[in-house]
Amino acid sequence: MHAFADQVYLLARRSVVRTARQPANVISPLLFPMLLLAVNAGGLKAETRLPGFPTTSFVAFALAVPFIQGALFATMNAGTDLARDIQTGFLNRLTLTPMRRLAVLGGQLGGVVTMGLVQAVVYLSVGLAVGVHVKAGPLGILVLLVFAVFVALGFGAVGALAALRTGSGEAVQGLFPVFFVFLFISSMNIPRNLMEITWFRDVATANPVSYLLECVRSLVITGWDGEALALGFGITAAITVISLAFASWALKVRMAR
């Protein structure tokens, strides 16, 4: 058990250092979601005048988006870094060591989870600085940060799976538009009950990203909403477990080659 923890720690430290040494991987996930938040919060403020809109502050409503958008960046970063390890032969060299599969995955995802936590703190700080009040209180903020870490881990595992299956950084980057579609066809900009177009509302309802957004949103706007929290954490857990299981299998296949 001690050896396993050491393996995870060493690879996680490498992953964190590598992420920190690439300014583009640090700055983009912090800057781009904040820009989109600023643009949407200004442009869609009038939406709060719609009957049934859950809050008078569009920033409070839209603050959930950077959390999920940041996780998309985590997916790309985790996948691209792992793909680079495959392309440079680092993973092959690891197979010559007694390193365990789960330690390789856990370590690789260490940087993503750390970055996910940093991102969440920054997003939350910006939100609080511009006057957003988290209805669920200090404990809600803690739950929000834990959720952000889980989302980063789940999406990071998806990125790792893509990297292990394709072995190509370009292929992982090619996934970004697909994830972006999931984000835009969700309750990102308007609550589902206020969507007028039926087919769009149906797609948003079937889209798991809507529930991740609504989990964050519930803590900020509503307070403690058991259903939203259960759906958000449940879906994140499902994504994480399934992706890690498939990624572990893909790693086994790749190490056997």
Added chain:
Amino acid sequence: MKTLAVAQGVAWRTLHNVFTNPSLLIPSIVFPLFFFTAFAGGLSRVQNVPGFGFPDGYTAFQFVFVLLQSAAFGGVFTGFGIARDFESGFARRLLLAAPHRSGIVLGYGVAALARWAVTVSVLTAVAFAVGMHVGGSGVDLFGLYALGLILNVAALLWACGVAMRFRTMQAGPVMQMPVFLVLFFAPVYVPLSLLQGWIHGVAVVNPLTRVIEAGRGFLAGSPTEVGAAFGAAVALVLGFSLWALRGLRKAEAAG
């Protein structure tokens, strides 16, 4: 005459690259459709906000923005191709071979226009297929597409200037991000009168606000701010022409 021959060669090659490479062609067609779907489909309730007042519905309101956005990004995507040509060494050979190098910029401009023509045809067909209502006449629509065309050229000239200065694909965000910001600092989701706070102040001085508002006026059949819109668009083209040609000189000087 030599300038036109160079332009023709560059345009043909660029278009051949784009239309025979699905990874270049598909995103430039799919992304505007995707934005159109996400904005017009997801946010249609916004038309019920008091004071919205656009007579042809939210689909038509968003169609104009997405059309102009596709024009701008059509130019930027062509700029990526210029940077790629420099990275591969093709552009340097082109600079050596071309007797009139301004034809190179002209050729990329023609390619950007042809590329956008395909994108906007698909976008328009989809918009009509989903029942977009148009209040304007043929002349009004001509005005809307003319604005798009000028914006496409302006964005291409901007991206061309960046590509010729940096001569690497890593300059992609420098080409893309300012265009993205200028577009989204305009009245994207609601009319200018409904914007509040800092974004209203930014949108008022943003030249693309005039272009977008005039485009929406054309589509609704009640043209507004036409002179200011065309003036702003043409000024962008003139300014970025200088930017692109100076970029060409810098690329020549770099060898």
